[in-house]
Amino acid sequence: MKTILVPTDFSENAFVAAVYACALAGASNQKVQLLHVYIALYAGFGEEGNSVKQIKLAETESAAAMKHLVETLNNQFPGVAIEGECVKGFMIDVVTHKLKRNENSLVVMGTKGVTNITESILGSTTYEVIKKSPIPVLVVPIDTPDFSFQRVGFFTAYDDHELDALMTLQQSINLRPHLSMLHFYKEGENAPEKELARWQRKVEAAFPDWAVSCRAMPVEKVDINAVTQEIKADGLDLLVFARPHKSFFEKIFRPSLTKAIANYPTVPSLFIRT
Template sequence: MKTILVPTDFSENAFVAAAYACALAEASKQKVQLLHVYIALYSGFGEEGNSVKQIKLAETESAAAMKSLLESLSNQFPGVDIEGECIKGFMIDVVTNKLKKNENSLIVMGTKGVTNIAESILGSTTYEVIKKSPVPVLVVPIDTPDFSFKRVGFFTAYDDHELDALMTFQQAINLKPHLSMLHFYKENDSTPDKELSRWQRKVETAFPDWPVSCKTIPVDKVDINAVTQETKADGLDLLVFARPHKSFFEKIFRPSLTKAIANYPTVPSLFIKT
């Protein structure tokens, strides 16, 4: 049984992400591993006893907060196997070491979303994890309503590597919601109807038992507002983005768009490295 890894700092944002991860684990029959990484700050000029006290205090507070979180989630999701761990160190290093064990299907992290334009709950860590993680990273905004997984939007550039991303998505989630393949093109360009038909046939051939639809969207400017508008118009529960060496966003989007979506998503968003 695969495990969903959930880094947490015990904030409200992180709790929403953890609850989402548990609901997803329940639906896809996976386990949940909560992870808190703490740093005990102390001065090298202080007494050695004070340094030890600071470390012990951080350990004690982290353990107590983790116990409380585990109790809350276990009561809410009694059928899900949920574990928690607190480790001293740096988030990126600890997460990277965890992923080396090849037990995790994906990582779930939280952000404040559009209701509060501020840094994500773990600062720039969320984006750094997205860039470095070999497994998909699912970012959950704080204003996410009850778990829903009926309609998934996949932003496509009609590249074959995206089929690998879809396979990774299917293996990680183990569910088959309706898949809406979305392609942006500039309003002044010709409608890519032939490419759309070819791509839809290719996706349907690769995933014959997965309900799929394809749609082209003319836009004046490809930015986070266009993504948000289409998300609402199509009633999407989740967005999926493939991130190859030279991604869709790096071809036609501003380089900062991936980071913007990661920090301020309107709905849960999954980033897959291919």
Template sequence: MKHALLVPTDFSENAWVAAQYAAELAKKYDWSIQILHVYQTFSRLLATQEFKDEVSKHNIAAAEDDMEIFYNRFKEAYPDIDSTAACMEGNLNDIVLSLIDENSIKFIVMGTKGASGLVNVAIGSNTYELIRHSPIGVLAVPANYGEFRLEKIGVLTNFKDNDIDILDEFIARTSPSLKVSLLHINEAARRPNSEDITFWKEKVMKALGSNEVTYHDYEMVNRLDVNIPITYAVERLVEDEDVDVLLVSYTRKSFFRNLFSRSLPKVIANNLKVPTFFKKVD
């Protein structure tokens, strides 16, 4: 079975940018594309069944018309990519998780609104739930993303094994030839010593079987739970190391746990300039 990218869409321009990114990724690795639109079931206690049926018919027709326009645009832009499109009624989170379980999906690729953060992503607030629960993570693409490139990946690290896990998983799904940059955010005057940095780099290189690993950190002045410094620090790290994709993982015991449970997607996605792979690692 050919591997596929699942691209949920609401037919917006943000979703179109994500579809374009997914198409370039699919071309690079010879994957197929599955474009999905999920619309909500109409439910109101006082409404008659006849009225509910009429609303449902309208929603189905509107979704199928919009999908036809979106999918025709996609096929015209990428005629050589094996692709399908579907509209489904129900809950986005449940449907996507079911499709992941039943199909060979490499990544869920979704659009964001950039400065608005992932909480207001193009396809709705359920994206946050997908990031929290998807067993394969979510690859979020900023609305202002430009020319496709995938040569170097960066991972926000706190010298924990789950950082290696997400690197290993991403590389296993893509290519072992990708360069890796370890990105660390320091609290004021708490920079790791050179011996710890060297040890961690060597451990990562050994685990990945790669010598293409660099390390870069950024010192924050304020607490790590202050949104603006976190955003600025991540932006600087991404720009300084010129990474093409940022990897962010978390566990219940991780460095990013509190940030994620409160607003990590919004914080990191704010003014994001590169696609970011969010993955919960248990």
């Protein structure tokens, strides 16, 4: 059985992501592994005894918070296997090391928290995990409603590597939602109708079990507002972005916009490296 990794700092954002991960695990027959990484803060010139006490206090508080979180999620999702682990260190280092073991199918993370310290730990870590993770990373906004996986939006440039991303999506989640292929082009240019029809046939041939639609939208500027508008127009539950070294997404979206979507998604957003 595959395992979904869910890093958590016990914030409200992280809890929403954990709930989403458990619902997804239940629908796709997977396990959930919660991970909390704590840092014991102490002065290097202080007495050794005080440092040891603070480390033990951090361990105890983390363990208690994890136990409560696991119990809460077990009550809500009795059919899902849920484990919790607390590790001392830095979140990005621990997560990166765990992913090298090839034990996880997916990483699910929350976005920025409401406090400055949560923003600095969870928000920045989410974006760093997206950049470094060899497996898909799913970012869940705090205002995500009940789990739904009916309509998935995929931004496309008609590149074959996107078929690899879709295969990874299928393998990591193993659900069959409606797939809405979305393509932006500049206002004033001709609509790429032939390319869109060709690409739809290619995707349908590769994934015959999926319901597929393709749509091209003229935009003056590709920005987060254009993305949000399409989410609402298409009634999407999830966005999927393929991330090769130089993808369509990276070419048309500035790095700052990539980070903005990762940190402030309107709907759950999945980033797949190909």
